[in-house]
Amino acid sequence: MRRHLWSLTAASAALATTIALSGCGGAEESSDEVTLRLIAADYDVNGGQSSRNYWSSLIAAFEKEHPRIDVEVTIESWTDVDRKVARLVEDGKAPDIAQIGSYADYAADGKLYSADQLLSVPVQSNFLRPLVEAGEQRRIQYGLPFATSSRLLFYNKELFAEAGVTEPPKTWAELKDAAQQIKDGTDAAYPFALPLGPEEAQIESMLWLLGGGTNGYVEPGGSYTVDSPQNAATFEWLKTDLVGAGLTGPGAPGELNRKEAYAAFTRGEVGMLHGHPSLLKQAKKAGIELGKAPVPGRDGTAKITAGVADWIMGFNQNGNRDEIGEFLNFLFTDENVLDFAAQNDLLPVTSSASQAMEEDPDHDDLKDFLAQMSTALLPPVSKTSWAAVSGDVKEKIGKAVGPGGDPAKVLGEIAQTAAEAETREGEEE
Template sequence: MQRRFLGLTATIAALSAAAVLAGCGVTGGDSDVTLSLVAADYDLNGGDSTEKYWADLTAAYEAEHPGVDIDVRIESWDDVDRKVADMVEAGKAPDIAQIGAYADYAAEGELYTADELLTVPVQANFLVPLTTAGEMRRVQYGLPFVASTRLLFYNKKLFADAGITEPPTTWAELAAAAKKLKRDKVAYPFALPLGPEEAQAETMMWLLSGGDGYTDDAGRYVIDSDRNVRTFQWLKRELVDAGLTGPVAPGKLDRKAAFAAFARGEVGMLNGHPSLAQEAARKGVEVGMVPLPGADGEARATMGVADWIMGFKQNGHRKEIGEFLDFVFSDTNVLKFAGDNNLLPATVSASNRMQADPAYAALAPFLQALPNSRLYPVGKTSWAQVSGTIKKDIGRAVEPSAVPGTVLGRIGREATAAEGAE
């Protein structure tokens, strides 16, 4: 059977043709059904590992299901969400999309629910925080494809050189360690990337460590809650105003630049994810990893992140989509993708297998944090707008003349207005 892999260098004409075939439900060769799948490219080095993963997986599936072809198209993370949105708007939705968000499609009634697609054992196997994050109005539409968590990273050599014998367990200890690192002339005692690249992640980690978050238990935005305001007051006073966040203002510092500085050995502490641990170790940095401290001890929760896979209704292939996704979520396939990309499985059984395998020992701290993690409120259609506002404005909360409560109040009012328009 013929599978067509359209990589990042494919022409616009070829992409359009693939979309038309997908939208019309045209099949190839002797197939009864062709399922179209658009997936994100996870290869950080410009290689073809993502394409090879899907090629091997679909070949194995097609061998067992001779009436089905899977037509795969790989897109960069910069483009994949937009291209799927364009396909849907043009009435040519893929059967399956593996992308960053599902809520808008669910709200428009364009997606199958999880229980319409998956067998009960597969649906019940997702980790609880990921299942919850995949729900809109208590119905699951987003199927968590892969996950990660965030931990406090520290450079063990810089700690030792500065006379720091233990990683911090409270905010006060974190500030004290940063002061020692500054005295030892470390460029970034604590790197605080509140620039627009991924400020919503850094912000959420700190809000959780301060005892709150983006939303309350009822799912309503509480960005300017008293606890959240106190968190940013502390960040501004104890880290930024004290000169402990390095030569670049937090609002101008993007995550990518902070991570690169850590891998060069210029950062004492920052919040990081599994891929950074691998890159830093490759460059000779000995990394310590612990949960981000809370104000007086352990933080309320660790931040988790998930990417999503979903099934679109447009072409009417519910049965075939569901059977294929059951196969995608087998332990073998889940572990293969997560392990190859230094990420975490979204299922209980694959997580248990990874945790028991010495080959994945470097991921153990992240695995331990995932079951109790908190994720972005991705089930809210307003989240994309709110996240964009946070990325653009949150860095201003720690500027020299800023009043953190004023900045958070403005973001909070915009969030509440966006929520009211859902």
């Protein structure tokens, strides 16, 4: 869930709302005052103040309930936050809490508290199961899911009607046929948007790999299978049947980012794409009548869809375990989880908040996304090697479907990166 925004620093502000929740373990609070340092990512896609306001309001409510604990928050853009936290950790100045894109390296280096050291049993057991599994190393949870989303096939209903497409496609063959009808029967510039650029190529690719019948980048046991024959066949189909047939755009897939693909969809130039919940409001605001359906697969609707998560974690360097736990238990109340998800067009990370959102008619548009999260598969984020593999996918995967591209060769190169990174990962354990 990458965003390209600006950075700001936020201190806590006043709020007349309080929420009471006891911390983990039932330990007695010390009378000593403690200041927690929190670094968080900016989710405001419009460059506004929503992330600052969320944290300021939450922190004010927390501090009113826990007067001996102060929380100082710094909000950084997604382009900077992971790098800045890594630098602080390297310099021996780790924050107490970080809300960023990955946790695996810090967990492997023994720099994090585990979930059971921080959270009450009811809070820890309330996370959605796929997110718990993605947050574990050696069956111990270190990464606490902060925000999540899934993907659906979005389509322009007006273009479908104009082209004579009566139903959303369930198979790749039907998707190709629908794209061809849009190309032949409408003025739409791009029947299908395929963003394999560096912003989020690893997720777009995973959607196709899952639709091709594999588990994506790894086998169930955990070893990388990037260049499996099935995965190569998936990208061969994309190269020949979709890209080679002139059914994609705008621009070359390897240069197209999600942001630009979504913008083209809201201009009415794109017939279909894989959509994030945030696109719902964007399309409605632009007057696009949007339809949504499960992601098609080679032989039918994909059995598993890709999930995406961002993480929050407690660093153990400063020894403020009890105070970090108090804050995180407070953070994961239904009210706070729902507030953040609703503000940012994301999905709740807990079962109870997900159920509350599903039952709320104001969130009817998100029910299809919510239904997928109980079985969604996340990229192998628990592997410290994933950062290198993900980076290689972002850099190279677009070449697999470009002119003269060789999917098997490109996937083989990524697999080599994966093997080398996994070897280093094993040596470091």
